[in-house]
């Protein structure tokens with residue numbers, strides 16, 4: 031089901047606009063970008079440059095106007111819809127900027143959703159979710175409902191939901207934005223651990239320069255394009271497949 035392509039994510043000339051006529055806005059203007067397996071890759075850039083739109087296209091949540099996305103060698107665009115749903119459910123974890131938790135479920139139940147969707151027994155699924163929430167410093171809040179949690183706590187529940195089924199690709203939109211420094215570090219450590227695997231990868235959109243030291247690769251986006259890709263501080267020597275334009 032998953033090929034031996036060395037890339038986790040490959041975007042080829044992705045374009046996407048919103049609106050028509052005078053209201054038409056070109057948001058993605060030909061994005062070529064790759065994330066390799068085993069990589070913790072950052073996507074950074076000014077607000078409004080298209081980061082959330084790009085990761086939504088990569089995750090299959092939004093159709094590109096043109097261009098192709100392949101995940102682990104599988105082209106999302108040519109996959110039959112049913113298969114795409116299953117592929118995403120099994121191989122993808124996504125943390126939305128606005129968390130998107132289910133208000134009627136507790137923190138542990140929210141985090142357990144991907145396991146329940148995969149058919150795991152409820153008790154076991156919730157137990158696993160609790161253990162992960164505990165590692166994220168939420169051990170005492172697993173029975174709380176989203177409205178009883180702070181923004182930072184909800185963000186970590188969303189992160190647990192994205193990681194609990196150990197998907198091959200984890201995509202996070204600003205995962206440390208609502209967190210204090212120590213909690214942000216703990217979250218990034220968990221993401222870095224998830225990426226250190228030959229068949230997995232993590233793609234993080236962030237504005238948070240406090241966590242840049244975790245990056246294997248940093249891709250800079252502006253005006254709907256990737257303008258520069260450089261090896262990050264955490265890169266194990268120059269392994270980036272991209273021409274680095276970082277200062278020597």
Ligand SMILES: Nc1ncnc2c1ncn2[C@@H]1O[C@H](COP(=O)(O)OP(=O)(O)O)[C@@H](O)[C@H]1O
Pocket residue numbers: 048049055057075076077078079080081082083084
């Ligand atoms: N559904 C939409 N309809 C119209 N415009 C949108 C929509 N989603 C995003 N945009 C516009 O696309 C641009 C990029 O948005 P976004 O991808 O959210 O940027 P970023 O995540 O980098 O801040 C913004 O100008 C935004 O207003």
Ligand SMILES: [Mg+2]
Pocket residue numbers: 081082083127203
């Ligand atoms: Mg955004």
